[in-house]
Amino acid sequence: MNPLDGVRADRRRFLELAGLGALTIAGSGLLAACGDAKTSSGPGTTDKNQLAKILPAYVPSTAALTPDIPSAPGANGFFSTPVYLKYPASPVATVTGVPGKGGSYTTMTPLWGSIPSSKGNTYYDTVNAALGADLKMQPADGVNYDKILPPLFAGSKLPDWLMIPSWNMGNLGFADAVNKFADLGPYLSGDAIKAYPNLAAIPTGAWQSCIWNGKLFGLPTYYSAASAGGAIFYRADIFRQLGIDANSIKTPADLEGIAKQLTDPKAGRWAFGDIFDYTAHIFHFPGDPYRWTVDASGKVVNRYEMPEYLEALNWFAKQAKAGYVHPDALAGKKEEGKQRFWSGKEVITGDGTGGWAGSDAESGKAANPSYEKQAFKLLAADGKPAMPMNPASSMYSFLNGKLSADQIKEVLSIANYLAAPYGSTEWLTVNFGKEGVDYTMTGGNPKLTEKGSKEVATTYQFLVTPVTPVPVTPGYEQVAKDYAAWEADMVKHAVKPAFYGMNITEPAQYANLNQPMVDVSIDVRYGRKPISAFTDALQTWKSSGGEELRKFYEDVKNKYGTGQ
Known part of the structure; x- marks a missing residue:
């Protein structure tokens, strides 16, 4: 569910890779978040009582709009995503004053596509001016992100603000690695988040996925509380x-x-x-x-x-x-x-x-x-x-644990700006930059200019993302209507899979267990190998750690349930 439905190939590629849908959920039960088996508390290091103390309060945005196509109710508490066919002619401001205090912070986010130059980039300059801080945007190749991250952790060369997709955590020993980041609980848990209204409008399920080892480490990005x-x-x-x-x-x-x-x-x-x-x-x-x-x-x-x-x-x-x-x-x-x-x-x-x-x-x-x-x-x-x-969020950003308390507060104020809802002046700035330069309003919706299509990249959005509707591109409103109709029908059949909403980090020793099964599955379905090659590989998988990993999940199930 990418709000930036523009013309850049990296956006399309991101959507394809992420497989993002767009659904909202009515309420969210407190489910267990689980850590690595090697941590002192064993798997399931965050129980329901702890979660209740850690999770931020949820306060819906007061800048809500009336959708052209409202959410449709579905099964198991799920709702389809609303559609707004035109951006408000007079967007509201949700942030008073400039959030930053002149700080300078390095960031790193993945990008699937060409990386724009930061020199003379009007988009970056416009957003940073609005933020009142210098966020040094350093997008990295999303395809090879799994290879880029480990050296940063090994060499303790982490940027100030780093986004990590869940699928790139397996080779990081993340239940231990996450301790390199700042615990955001003292700043965001419970009513503390009310100091940041736009962050408080992020649904509880998204925050739940940001908890490891009994602490709130992450800021959710591109969540939807659930997705197809x-x-x-x-x-x-x-x-x-x-x-x-x-x-x-x-x-x-x-x-x-x-x-x-x-x-x-x-x-x-x-x-x-x-x-x-x-x-x-x-x-x-x-x-x-x-x-x-x-x-x-x-x-x-x-x-x-x-x-x-x-x-x-x-x-x-x-x-x-x-x-x-x-x-x-x-x-x-x-x-x-x-x-x-x-x-x-x-x-x-x-x-x-x-x-x-x-x-x-x-x-x-x-x-x-x-x-x-x-x-x-x-x-x-x-x-x-x-x-x-799918889970509420499978991508998160983190703040370096070396930042001071004052720096963390400044960054969270910046995050509050970045999390401004659809329909606001801030959302337009974050997603499209400067009107007349990076984008123009066409048919009631923002559309990137030729300059904007070269400079505007999905970067700030990977640091934190607000609740967003089905995106609408000028001239292609029917596409949004078609999607909304399909989703309204699909959500009638929505189900929660086993371990839904539970942030489970598998023990690091099993990080490479899955790939051989992926490889043989490809060979079999492409007709290059017989089905017996798969069944043989399955036996190897079981003896090489599959049975032990099953015990890990059985332990999680017995202690914390399956999240359904």
Whole structure:
């Protein structure tokens, strides 16, 4: 759910990688946050009573707007995201005065795409002037972020303000590494957060995910209290051309039934890209980040042990062997997947729901004027649609533990500005820079200028993010309406997976356990290896630490439940 639905490729790439959807949740139970097994308290170092003392108070923003498309209620307390088709003509100010006191702070955030120059960057200069501080923005290559972070920790060369996605924490021994950051509890827990109204408007579930080892270390970024685990998209214009009714597609067998009709190698068209990772909700096995679940007998099991996972592997391998999957997808060329879909070489693809935006439609129509992207309503192998929700937040920023109390207070005041809600003057500045230079108001919504498209990058937003609605791009309002309609239907089937909302850090010795299973799964589903290669690898996985990791999760379950 990226509020910056502009034209920069890094934004589109971020959405694709993050698989972000956009949902809000009504209330949030206090669930256990868990630490590394090697910590003194063992797994589950933050119990419910501790959480109640650590979590910041929740105070909704008084700058709320009336949406054009309101949230729709769904299952298990979830609601769909509202849509505002036009930005307010007279935005409100939510911050009085300048938040900073002239301090200078180094930052580092990931960026998926070209990194803009900081020299003469009007966007950076405009935001820093509004903040009253010099945030030295140092975005780093998001693709290789997992390789960039470890040396910073090992050499104690951490910046003042650092963003870390959860998927880059595995090789950091994070339950120990997190102690290098400042404990924000004394400044934000309970009513203390009311000194920062925009931070107080961030839902409780997002703050809960920022707790490790009994302390509030993180600031949540790009949270949504919950989000869908991606969707299966199709080219609606091609479906119409071939006379295929998308509403008739309800199962993977139905998908296979139209694959031959969609595939025409002579015309350069194949039915599928690599949609495997987005079939988790179809076959009902846990997708990332929840690899563990609890079976009907109450036993904790990994997705690789589930017959549903094998069923999905076999189904996709069958499509690959039949020639229905684009050859470049089978060659692992993921970077070009968007372009193949835009040009119609792949008719069905998988993507994060945050990628369903005006920028996508803009790029698609550049490749093919008739381009129209839609998502299937939830499919299910067993005829029972269900969409497991992702955690409230899976990305966080942290303040260096070497900062003084006065510096932390200044940075939190800056964070309060950055967390200003959609519809405010501050939100426009943070997300688009200077009007008339970086952006113009077009059709009632902000749109980057040519200069802005080169200089404005997703950077400040990775330090802390407010609650945001479905993004709207001028000229592509229908895309937002389509997304909202799909999500309103999807959320009716929303479920909480096992360990939902529980911040579990696996012991560092198991950091490399998952990758061999990922690799063999790719080989099997691409048809390069038989299913027996997977079952053999599974036995190795169990003996190499899988069974021990199961005991870790069983311990968490027995002490703190599963968060459902």
